[in-house]
Amino acid sequence: MTSLVAIDWGSSNRRASLLRDGVVVDRHHDAEGVLTCGGDFAASLDALLARWPELPADAPVLMSGMIGSRSGWVEAPYVPCPARLDALGTQLIEVPRDDRFASLSSRRICIVPGVCQYDEPDVMRGEEIQILGSMLLGGGDGIYVLPGTHSKWVIVENGCVTRFRSFMTGELFALLGKHSSLASLLGADNASEDMAAFRAGAAAAAGGGLSHRLFGLRASVLLGAQGAASSQSWLSGLLIGAEWHDPHVRAWIRSAATAATDGEVRIVGEAHLAHLYAHVAESIGASVRGFAPEASFLAAIQHLWSSGS
């Protein structure tokens, strides 16, 4: 039996899976993120592994995400575009030995590198794994979008990430809801999305001008043109719409639709966000396919481990 621990270790969260012969036998999700776990990553991993006393002493640990950033355990240098994703397994970075913890001493503990783009500066860490997994699960070459704090739009050609483009979508949404002059409008957690407001926000994004539109939301509520309760959905539509209406993204979708590869946008995101993205796609006549982030992550980790070790 072969055991493997796979960890998606982000800035503020960590998702770990214990696999045995390719099957997930346990999962653990906690808030021990790179910026929140206190900085002693070895101690934090040791505590995590203590959940699984039956884990063989030589079972490897494979990690992706911000754990490989400058503020993480050890910096895993970015692989520049064009980046062949199924070769990332040969570029794993091992963390330095730490003899304080017996649980870490006889196993390989590796970090998957992120991907960077120099000509128009951009970076990703963690998304590369999700994309590889979705490719393996049938996505192949094409356009991918990964909704999130820093959403990514990605072109995969011949198995390589050739271009990508990030958006601060999730971060701006949280920032405006918590700290801006719109916070009192956006404060209430919506029980359900107001899809008409979401559509209106996405349509408003077509004209660009985010900084203007944000103030406009406030003015619309003040003047009674928009209900305060649906402001959150409208803002969500505006920020997600800004991705779909970005001139580069539009050009990618158009040219893909006429090229050898299909024009489908592969959405790698949780159900609620994937649904919202699909909604904007429909409004501009684009077709989509969905991939589950966790299944993609696990498919990629296993592929990398078997090809790289």
Add this chain to the structure above:
Amino acid sequence: MTSLVAIDWGSSNRRASLLRDGVVVDRHHDAEGVLTCGGDFAASLDALLARWPELPADAPVLMSGMIGSRSGWVEAPYVPCPARLDALGTQLIEVPRDDRFASLSSRRICIVPGVCQYDEPDVMRGEEIQILGSMLLGGGDGIYVLPGTHSKWVIVENGCVTRFRSFMTGELFALLGKHSSLASLLGADNASEDMAAFRAGAAAAAGGGLSHRLFGLRASVLLGAQGAASSQSWLSGLLIGAEWHDPHVRAWIRSAATAATDGEVRIVGEAHLAHLYAHVAESIGASVRGFAPEASFLAAIQHLWSSGS
């Protein structure tokens, strides 16, 4: 002798001037803003007036800004576009009597209303006074820009505000510098503006895509394409550039330049910001004229009082 107290009472600050026969004889600036003074506006004004024991008991107080908003002393309903600015003096709103304070009992205490636009929802409070003052100081009809937390671009035709457009420029700059993932890059207060970085940021705004550009700033620093120290100037350029490159603003400047009125952009802002705005203007071939906010404010307040009382 005629005395008058003029107060520009904003959300987080208050600027008061004591005028005697049209001449400023004293100024006071404090942090007793609408949202920061504790909510007892009468008590706050009473304490302010105590600075000037020689003030005649019947000298009026004229106020503009957020003090007339829903969260202010008394709501001064917006005057809708097209709004004749030199007639605002006939639409002053008096605050309710408050017998707790002898200093307030025998004088008129009035608030200047703001201006709103219904077809594309937008609002201003406080800027209308600055524009009127600049008009009186020789600006006349034309395009005005008022840099700030919520920058305003305004068209004045035949003495009326006919259209305007707000941008969250200053608020986004502060928000990103304090609370975002860019905060550590932007944290250091720049001793001086890096004009090359400012220009690069303004040029980047030409392509739109603010949400993408913000993440790109982070990536540029991570990849060594941009120095961290100049990030603040670059961001300032991006946000201010987004105003000048806004399609509507560009169209206004173009059409004004060919119409009866001149195409000059009248900048009503403090020296440092006015300088930055003028810099972007130059890069796109627009000409500008500057107006000092305080002089404009005082000119308008006196005009409104003499015409409205």
